[in-house]
Amino acid sequence: MSVAGPVDVRLLDAGFDPAAVLTAFAAAHPASGGFVSFLGQVRAGDGGAAVEALELRHYTPLTLPAMQALAATVMARWPLDGLLAIHRVGAMAPGDPIVLVAAAARHRRDAFAAADYAMDHLKSESWFWKREKVAGAWRWIEPRAEDFSDLARWG
């Protein structure tokens, strides 16, 4: 899977291979010494709380444009060589990748901060709605207070 330019933002309705994407991302930025990535995958869950399936919905006119705007903000805030943000929509099973964010930078701290910031904002400000199937029943996931406190860290 090739990487498109310094900023690569994608909304995918089918599965993807995070390892292949990261390999391509690292290869696309040979001048970068450090790559920080976050991968979110569907949690297997425990016993009675086992997640059988997860679905993410989006709103076409808003979701991808907002991700692109977030990526532009991140690129402007830290000196990065590249930024990658891939988000799944649709139905997923435990173990499936949901989101992959990666930042390439000369300096490690910039890559960590950029990936961290991007994830905080993807989690709490992006146009996704998530529902999980547990014990045969679907339930919509509400935003967590933690997501807002994570966001508040960035001022």
Add this chain to the structure above:
Amino acid sequence: MSVAGPVDVRLLDAGFDPAAVLTAFAAAHPASGGFVSFLGQVRAGDGGAAVEALELRHYTPLTLPAMQALAATVMARWPLDGLLAIHRVGAMAPGDPIVLVAAAARHRRDAFAAADYAMDHLKSESWFWKREKVAGAWRWIEPRAEDFSDLARWG
């Protein structure tokens, strides 16, 4: 490349495939929702400062045991499902992976903090000595002031 238990620390004298390692790491921790990784690779460098080769030396009685002790500290400090730390030694070329750290956790913030902490300590406190070949001449790399200020963040 399989992953050995919750804590997997390796010192390698030959190249490795970060993507394959991360795939195995994610698969080994199905209950984790979030994975943060840092990959450091040999920078290509620019023009006259182009790095032709890099060598990392270690001291066998200290280097791997100290990495294992660091991993134990990180596991004790954050609620993680798994921690991976792989460090190359020997001769490397531009583009080669040098270090890979990955943390698996239920909660994203724990994975970010753990990987960040592990890298700060690997950079500034681990028993590695690095030299680079630039314009045909080898030079030893001195620690950077930045490495110590990064470390001071953790109190």
Add this chain to the structure above:
Amino acid sequence: MALTLAFLGRLEDVAGAATLAVPTLGTIAAIIDSLDPALALALRDPRVKLAVNGVLAGERDDLALQDGDEIAFLPPVSGG
């Protein structure tokens, strides 16, 4: 002609459909009043945001609407 209402997230369950075609009443308030009371209540949750033709709308009750517009009701997000 008519307006299209789009219900995101859990609002789709309340509405019983992802989209709904309604007559072109002049304001959002009038449209919401014309709906099933349970749905109207859910749409009036102050956390629900609106987009008209894909653009977030700041004020909700006094937008001027035209035939063919799509009004999306966006409950709090829960992504990633």
Add this chain to the structure above:
Amino acid sequence: MALTLAFLGRLEDVAGAATLAVPTLGTIAAIIDSLDPALALALRDPRVKLAVNGVLAGERDDLALQDGDEIAFLPPVSGG
């Protein structure tokens, strides 16, 4: 019998070798004094740490040394 001195990082360049066998003098200070002055100076850099038989040594001049011991001189690290 003798002691082995191990020189890490740039100290290897100064010493001209990764390891050096030296007679078992009683203390680190005596051993360093017996070496080439340029090497002795580099080893006395306060940032250089010592390990004896793979264990970091806090005090540098008054260690009791025995035949077969390995003394490693560790300059500031620069890893990752």
